[in-house]
Amino acid sequence: MMFAAIVRSFDCAPKYELVDTPEPSESSEVLVDVLAAGLHNRVRSQANGSHYTSSDKLPLIPGIDGVGRLPNGQLAYFVAPDTSLGTFAEKAVIDLRRSVPLPEGVDPVLIAAAMNPAMSSWVALHRRVDFQPGQKVLVLGATGNSGQMAVQIAKLLGASQVIGAGRDQNRLNSLSALGADVIVSLAGDPEAAAKRLGEAASEVDIVIDYLWGKPAELAMLPLLTQRSDRSRKLTWIQIGSVAGPTAAVPSAALRSANFQLVGSGQGSVSTAGYVAEFPALIDAISAGKLQVNSVSFPLSQVEEVWNAPAGMGERVVFIPSVETERAL
Numbered sequence: 001m002m003f004a005a006i007v008r009s010f011d012c013a014p015k016y017e018l019v020d021t022p023e024p025s026e027s028s029e030v031l032v033d034v035l036a037a038g039l040h041n042r043v044r045s046q047a048n049g050s051h052y053t054s055s056d057k058l059p060l061i062p063g064i065d066g067v068g069r070l071p072n073g074q075l076a077y078f079v080a081p082d083t084s085l086g087t088f089a090e091k092a093v094i095d096l097r098r099s100v101p102l103p104e105g106v107d108p109v110l111i112a113a114a115m116n117p118a119m120s121s122w123v124a125l126h127r128r129v130d131f132q133p134g135q136k137v138l139v140l141g142a143t144g145n146s147g148q149m150a151v152q153i154a155k156l157l158g159a160s161q162v163i164g165a166g167r168d169q170n171r172l173n174s175l176s177a178l179g180a181d182v183i184v185s186l187a188g189d190p191e192a193a194a195k196r197l198g199e200a201a202s203e204v205d206i207v208i209d210y211l212w213g214k215p216a217e218l219a220m221l222p223l224l225t226q227r228s229d230r231s232r233k234l235t236w237i238q239i240g241s242v243a244g245p246t247a248a249v250p251s252a253a254l255r256s257a258n259f260q261l262v263g264s265g266q267g268s269v270s271t272a273g274y275v276a277e278f279p280a281l282i283d284a285i286s287a288g289k290l291q292v293n294s295v296s297f298p299l300s301q302v303e304e305v306w307n308a309p310a311g312m313g314e315r316v317v318f319i320p321s322v323e324t325e326r327a328l
């Protein structure tokens with residue numbers, strides 16, 4: 001038996017319970033001790049049944065990735081298999097083809113906190129667009145964990161200008177220290193915010209969009225119509241939808257400018273594509289090139305932490321294992 005977070009209803013927070021330890025069933029699978037697992041937005045949508053990959057099957061153990069110790073003692077970062085047995089547990093069955101080794105001594109909490117928010121823009125810029133150093137990037141929704149990472153990653157990969165847009169002024173102010181060259185506030189009247197975006201960001205080559213919904217819908221034409229050369233490509237990468245699941249794309253946007261709309265996430269990039277990007281991203285995180293704001297809790301506190309909002313820009317990481325708890 002093992003302790004795990006269990007979701008029995010999509011309306012309630014997971015509870016910490018004793019359950020059967022899962023067993024590997026394929027030759028590529030092993031049972032790992034989970035050292036750290038991040039509470040990402042994707043985990044919340046998995047646990048409330050709203051994610052587009054949700055199968056509605058309950059009960060489930062939430063958690064989509066983590067850092068674990070393999071039976072041979074090797075540390076690894078892994079993405080959970082697509083089953084109802086996730087990573088918020090003392091042990092998890094993982095598919096070795098969805099894991100990469102980690103150097104001994106790396107901080108499991110740092111990796112568990114950073115990988116999901118960081119991979120959203122890292123994978124998008126490497127796999128979904130032909131990003132070139134020197135290009136200009138707008139991060140729409142730059143105040144969240146993924147947006148803050150996107151600002152840093154765009155700069156790390158050679159963007160000549162990074163524009164960060166979001167609502168929360170305190171977090172917007174902190175973006176300059178992460179590499180943002182220009183900050184645009186989306187607070188207040190949505191039309192006025194879209195106008196501000198058009199004035200500040202009409203020359204960008206790439207938009208990394210975590211918002212979608214009205215802010216994205218309203219920003220498209222102001223950005224495109226004020227471009228000095230509308231035939232110069234602008235690629236909009238749809239990654240998150242914290243402001244709404246749908247956005248009406250103005251037809252004129254697609255006709256009147258060289259405007260490309262793509263998405264990046266599970267499905268549009270293959271699992272093998274993600275895994276191929278992990279080592280370089282892990283190197284960047286472990287080398288301290290990406291600032292990560294994490295806060296960790298024992299998994300036994302999952303229910304209360306789930307119901308309490310995380311602090312400003314913080315990524316919650318659960319510690320299911322005694323090994324990591326001792327080390328912290």
Ligand SMILES: NC(=O)c1ccc[n+]([C@@H]2O[C@H](COP(=O)([O-])OP(=O)(O)OC[C@H]3O[C@@H](n4cnc5c(N)ncnc54)[C@H](OP(=O)(O)O)[C@@H]3O)[C@@H](O)[C@H]2O)c1
Nearest residue numbers: 041120143144145146147167168239240241242243264265
């Ligand atoms: N496709 C992928 O590979 C991938 C990977 C990771 C994350 N995601 C998605 O990306 C999105 C962001 O994730 P995250 O990890 O950054 O979440 P997060 O840390 O919770 O941040 C969400 C941010 O969105 C802001 N926000 C919410 N509603 C807004 C609105 N209407 N207008 C402007 N800002 C708004 C919040 O700021 P305030 O409320 O303070 O203004 C907060 O800063 C989520 O949809 C997540 O599922 C996708």
